[in-house]
Amino acid sequence: MHAIQAREPGDAGVLELVELPDPVPGPGEVVARCTAAGINFIDTYRRSGVYRTPFPHVPGTEGAGVVTAVGDGVPGVAVGDRIAWVDAEGAYAELVRVPGGRALPVPDEVGLDVAAALPLQGMTAHYLAASTYPVGEGQCALVHAGAGGVGLLLTQLATLRGARVVTTVSTAEKAELSLAAGAVAAIRYDDLDDLTTQLPPLVMRAAGGPVDVVYDGVGRATFDASLASLRRRGMLVLFGGSSGQVPPFDLQRLNTGGSLFATRPTLGDYIVEDAELRWRWDELMAAVVAGRLDVRIGARFPLADAASAHRALEGRGTTGKVILEVA
Structure with a gap:
């Protein structure tokens, strides 16, 4: 099979x-022919060596395709089934080995490209809005990078739960996308000289006061402004660092900011059990089939051009989801 590989970090x-041997399913595993693979920031962290990774390394954990082989001890999955996956290592490949219990069924009404675009970012948006800080009626959330893959999905899910959402974006085009996803306001921060002092007043003006929760996947550049935008006993949910990792800070700032909460969650801790994984996936699929959740694929690249896909994502010029078209 063909696959994308990094021989060393960089x-x-x-x-x-490259060409690699075709995978064979072991007990409890299936192999699927990949139709499309999702590109995520964590892939770039592993490729570059920010996250400890063994090399040579085939990136990716997310995608969708059709089952071609089933190992022993995998009930409920058969050759020909359409599935997606969120945590199958080596997903930038024509054939992908998937743990049987993690094979996510894709309804016939949902395209495999859409299914490939949804597992990681969709379930990230789901756990943020439904579990880490279960936002609801009468609350207001600030979502940074509102036109990104997670941002667009999170805005929709939070809105479906009855919350008002204010977002930050970097261009007029992204503002339009964010508003179309349900945001009550999309604040352009690209013209601000000092996010820490200038952004919180704009957020509070749009929200009608400090927000209940900030969902921050940007990190270093927005962290101080995020804390300053929260109401008393509000929560900062730092789920990523596209602008760089947040440096150590004095916890006393949470006290002086109004008994604030801060957490650094990761998807893996919210889909440990197969049952929880399926609950999140089934809710997302139901929303897509019902037309209540729009999944925007902002850029498509052929498998062989994975390097360009990574550059596009790291350049922060993309909107929605970036995918590799494999088959």
Whole structure:
């Protein structure tokens, strides 16, 4: 099979198309022919060595396709089934080995490209809005990078739960996308000289006061402004660091800010059990089928051009989801 591999850590240029042996399912596993693979920031962290990763390394954990082989001890999955996956290692490949209990069924009404775009970012948005800080009626949330893959989905899910959402974006086009997803306001921060002092007043003006929760996947650049935008006993949910990792800070700031909460969640801790994984996936699929959740695929690249896909994502010029079209 063809796959994308990095022989050593580095920038996007280390990614190359290679031939590798076809995977064979072991007990409790299935193999699927990948139709599309999702591109995520965590892939770039592993490729570059920010996250400890063994090399040579085939990136990716997310995608969708059709089952071609089933190992022993996998009930409920058959050859020909349409499935998606969120945590199958080596997903930038024509064939992907998937743990049987983590094979996510894709309804016939949902395209495999859409299914490939949804597992990681969709379930991230789901756990943020439904579990980490279960936002609801009468509350207001600030979502940074509101036109990104997680941002667009999170805005929709929070709105479906009855919350008002204010977002930050970097261009007029992204503002339009964010508003179309349900945001009550999309604040352009690209013209601000000092986010820490200038952004919170704009957020409070749009929200009618400090917000209940900030969902922050940007990190270093927005962290101080996020804390300053929260109401007393509000929560900062730092779920990523696209602008860089937040440096250590004095916890006393949470006290002086109004007994604030701060958490650094990760998807893996919210889908540990197969049952929880399926609950999140089934809710997302139901919303897509019902037309209540729009999944925007902002850019498509062929498998062989994975390096360009990584550059596009790291350049923060994308909107929605970036996918690799494999088959």
